[in-house]
Amino acid sequence: MKYHIYTIISFLLFPLVYAEAQELFSSKNNFTRQDTLRGSITPERAWWDLTYYHLDITVNPDEKYISGKNTIQYKVLENSSVMQIDLQPPLKITKAIQNNKELEIKHDGNAHFITLVDVQNQNDINSVDVYYEGHPKEAIRAPWDGGITWTKDKNGNHFIASSCQGLGASVWWPCKDHMYDEVDSMLISVNVPDHLTNISNGRLRSVEQIGDTKTYTWIVKNPINNYGVNINIGDYVNFSEVYDGEGGNLDMNYYVLRYNLEKAKEHFKDAPKMMKAFEHWFGQYPFYADSFKLVEVPYLGMEHQSSVTYGNQYKKGYLGNDWSGTGWGLKFDYIIIHEAGHEWFANNITYKDAADMWIHEAFTCYSESLFLDYYYGKKAASEYVIGLRKNIINDRPIIGIYNVNKEGSGDMYFKGANILHSLRQLIEDDEKWRQILRGLNRTFYHQTVTTKQIEDYISKETGIDLTEYFNQYLRTIKIPTLEYKIENKELKYRWTNIIDKFDMPVQVTINGKEEWLFPKADWKTKTLDTKNATFEIDPNFYINSKKL
DSSP, X not given: OOOSSOOOSSGGGHHHHHHHHHGGGOOOOOXXXXXXXXXXXXXXXXXXXXXXXXXXXXXXXXXXEEEEEXXXXXXXXXXXXXXXXXXXXXXXXXXXXXXXXEOEEEEEXXXXXXXXXXXXXXXXXXXXXXXXXXXXXXXXXXXXXXXXXXXXXXXXXXXXXXXXXXXXXXXXXXXXXXXXXXXXXXXXXXXXXXTSEEEOSSEEEEEEEETTEEEEEEEEOSOBOGGGOOOEEESEEXXXXXXXXXXXXXXXXXXXXXXXXXXXXXXXXXXXXXXXXXXXXXXXXXXXXXXXXXXXXXXXXXXXXXXXXXXXXXXXXXXXBOTTSSSGGXXXXXXHHHHHHTTTBTTTEEESSGGGTHHHXXXXXXXXXXXXXXXXXXXXXXXXXXXXXXXXXXXXXXXXXXXXXXOOOGGGTHHHHHHHHHHHHHHOOHHHHHHHHHHHHHHTTTEEEOHHHHHHHHHHHHTSOOHHHHHHHHHOOOOOEEEEEEETTEEEEEEESOOTTOOOOEEEEETTEEEEEOOOSSOEEEEOSOTTOOEEEOTTSOOEEEEO
């Protein structure tokens, strides 16, 4: 998750900080060659398919320096000889080697084009070693600006973490930095001073003492997106539990700073509660083979796959505050619930292009409401998600610009959650809705997807053509407005502020009786039983209304 707000101490700062962070989603109209190289499936990317990484690095905390290599294994899809690898300055690729031959590299900003000497035969599995070193970009306001956070804990021990959503994993390691191609599996070997521990994704395979350092090697058995890969270095201690889940026994491990151990043991009880609720709503946790971890970090947190990072100061809500203003947001730790929700929507189902980031954030923001639904009931869930609407600004569409690594509006969180909540009302069958959410995770298990795939799946499973619904809410900033007037014994109503052919029905209560209206752009008329009819619109629909 790329957060909306910066660390806050006082609730009075909450709206000010939110506005500041919205700048991270600001509109950009002038795109460069670098944007295209980063955001498109270039010819130098298209001909090969990632199969395996071995990221093998040394982290020098005192010098804020990283060095090492990434072994990139791939399957040849088409005969070609030039491979694009991404790495952002000030880091530098020092050499690339295949079959003991050093290769020519042409540098173009963040993109580096390696010319392979050996013939690349279709269907061959080959690998190339890419060596690099340097001082990676330092994250100043992690996780929003991305990079490496270099800090120390209160005992003076180094406390280091990576975060790079949006900016890209190439800010700290060389990779094929486009979301469309996930690596099938990987090893992560990180050498650190031996009084520190590195926690990364997957399961710990080995710890090797090398002089006064240790190398921690983690194995990831499931496909993983680049920004989901992480390093977390500190004076960690561990506690764990085994969760009896839909996929059997799931190892749940927690890595926290030494002096926070007892506090974490109590506070992290939200983690198994999360797992129970989300397996109910979304289906089996997608990464049993890699376990589940919560890892304390010096920033707020991020959805790193099977290594979810946590920095919410052991408070309920978002740093002790409730986005919804209803009180329900203080019933859970926002970072634990939201970031873990991304294991289903972001890490299991992953967007192919940053323009479709709403797939990650809308469903995961909505997962907070579903967590409340599971433990506190449907009314609590509805009040929470409706309360989030006050944060929507409708500055630009939720879907961004394709092929230039540009996401849409930050409204993808709160507006996105309300789009899904309204959709639940249209379906009128909560069990069917639950099966659709589970079906998404089953159908697109460990896959990268497009918005169209998600739209088509939901339309098919609901039996409703949702084309105009999604076009209205995802591709415009127009919020449908139900205009109505009651004269004598007639109710007249219509939609305004809509796209062509938008005809969403809406549930209302007339004289205490619930019923559906089917507005369109033209006025429609309904005969009432009395001149003084009461009229209420179901607040669960994300619309505006205007009484004339």
